[in-house]
Amino acid sequence: MAVKANKHGFDRRGMAVMKEERVMRKLMRNKMKNLSMCLLAVLISAWAFAGCGAETSGLGGGKAGAGSLRLAPEEYPKVDGSTVTIPLSEAVASAVMGISVDEARQYILHNKTHRAYINLVDGNADIIFVTSPSEEELKYAKDNGVELEVVPIVSEGFVFLTSSENPVKNLTLQQIRDIYSGKIVNWKDVGGEDKKIVAYQRPENSGSQTGMLDLVIGPDEIMPAPTEKVIAEMGSLVDAVAVYTNEEDAIGYSYYYYVTDMWKNEKVKLLAVEGVYPDKETISNGSYPLRTAYYAVLRADEPEGSNARRLLDWILSEQGQRLAEEAGYVRLGS
């Protein structure tokens, strides 16, 4: 990517990059192993690049002229992606095609994360907007002789929520780990009232649970999730991970993108972690410690100057980042 930064910008970014790198390493810890060390380097360098681009505009840079990208529907690269990036993808398509979101939406087909990776590797998509690749997806790329280029396009925070009635406002990462490993079982041990902690989890293999295991506590340490009976197919009842209920003694987690609007009511609050409250600014600047990202992924042999690469540059430009923010995402670090 032809993103450059001056010395001042690089220095300022340097700190952010270090934090990003820490989170990214943790995020990928359980997935990459030997198979993906090379990819990790690509990913982190891309992350650094994205971060370093701020200088050109002060907020997030890109190729000169990227802000004026205009593609007709028939020129638009074949995109795919995760469900969570659909609004971003549609907003980008609308802006770049110069048509309404309602119209642009019809050209944007996201087949969910796993299928999107398969489609990219198989050549059925030019660029995908996704969560981080799984071990299986990395292996599929390697087995098919495809090198992936993974570029963060927006930041994301992993957040913890509780009832607004709960007096606890902040938890350290160690306290969170102790709660979810069963070592801390009462809110009074973290500055709250004498009440048993009900630590809700998310279903196995869900994005949020994967995030929890990658960013906060390993699969061997986390305690069994509370379960409840739910009605499954044919009316039978099965055990399922209990749903967060927002009682005063409850704690749960999700991603900032979903939580901020979905739980935007007075009964729920987000918890600060290590003294930092999660919001767009603290997630973007990396001061909130549980940061991850959504990514654009291309095949590494995607030609320079192709519409897919031009589209990625546009997303990383100030115009693209502003649009992402308007769509409810957190822009890359400043």
Next chain:
Amino acid sequence: MSGLAASGLPRKPGGIAGRRKRAAALALSVCFALLSLTGCGGQSIPAGGAGNIEIKSPLAINYTINNPLTFEEHREGNREEFDYVYITVDGLKDEKVEQSINNRIKEVYDELRVQDLPPYRGIKAAVEEGAELKREQVLTSVVGNFNNILSVMIWKSVSYRNPSDKVYPEKEYYNMVHFSEIETLNFDLNTGEEIRLKDLFCDDVDYMELINEYMSRHLAESYVEEEVYSFYYSGLKQVESFKGLSQDQKFSVYPYGIALVFDYRTPQFDTEFTAVTAMINFSELGDCIAVTQRFYNDQENIYTSEEPAVKSLAIKNMKDDVSGSESRQDGNVHIYRNWRWSSDLPEEIKNRLEKMIEVDQQAVDEANAYFRGMSDAEIREIGVAFYHISVYVNRYGRYINISKRSSLYTPNRGRELFEGYCYDSETMEEIELSDLFKEGFDYKPVILDAIKRTIAEYDAGYGAALGKAAAAGDDALLDGIQGFLLDSDVISIFIAHEMPEGQTGSLYLNIPYADFGCDNMNIFR
């Protein structure tokens, strides 16, 4: 309803223009607001506004009244790849109202028949230029026909084959692009005008808040923002935070609830290329549904039919939070148990339920005794015994049903028994068959007639056994009744009977409420 009749104020819902174009609706809302302010709104109030009569909660719906309409299907396709069916309605006294309803159904049906791509997300990426239409169905069905409400659903299903798609001759529709659309029409049969979502609710509740809260809760429970999970709303994925439904949310009205339709008009959800419906039972929204008080007046018959009204008990969802299943082996008897009921039930009933799921150890021991002295090889040859108990609780109207099925099968004999117990939720007392009917009404001939007809219809083995009871007289037949359950439209009655070769079983028969005459029944109070 009855209160209205007594007051001599028959309710006539007013109306707004049928078509739900947003702009028009907004303009009308403004008009109505202005009319209200100036005190001139008397004759122009929309359905649901209820004029001077405010419909207040709480209102419980224990039953609904079926509309005596007939429907004629009009098929225009070939019944196979290209099939098109619309319906016409017959049976309203007011021919103009009937005609306007039929016109509107045909109009929407014709609109759906136009072969264009609905603006689903991704559809233009999926259907290539030059794709061939391989299959198209536009079918019309009635999903709600009660309380002077008619809810019609028109469903379109289409399959395209792309020029680049590989054809699999053995799998005709494989590797095609499929999509579906649903249009809904909900008519107030008093006026022929279309019902809005708010018209279904009492005036003193924030209906949109109620539905949105319900949706939020169930979306969270369904993990619909997680790609890999979709327990409740199959096929519905949340692509952004739930911001609430819009005022023009598409819906259908069933006698027991509201079906919300999600498709390309609700882009906060990804339904892929499918119209997805999500059913909300009225009972889950609280006692605030005005579908009887707003639309039905038992003092006015708007139908050409003079037949007595046929009524249905409303299905009520119950919390099924006490549940379990067990599978174990006792000697040569495999034991299976399943149960499900609500913790909200009174202790007395719950204690009874606990007893009902207990294993009859004596019966198990007797079954095991059959195998005594046999070698393992002999038992493998003839098979083991199976003992099964299932106990479930449900609710229709104000009545709580407890159903139990128990069976024990050994290689030489079998027995299966159905039991039914019914409680009145208001008194929490168990009711008898006679309690269902008004005093002075002789219900027994109807039941006897049904029993005798059932005997006649059954095979010779059943008939021979029951025939003996029939020969013993009507009282013997009625004495054989072991219990009953109330369903939406029928009473299920259980009768024990003996079968050849030592088998015993339960015969159950369903008798429609209409056979007794709904007006002769206490359950439709």
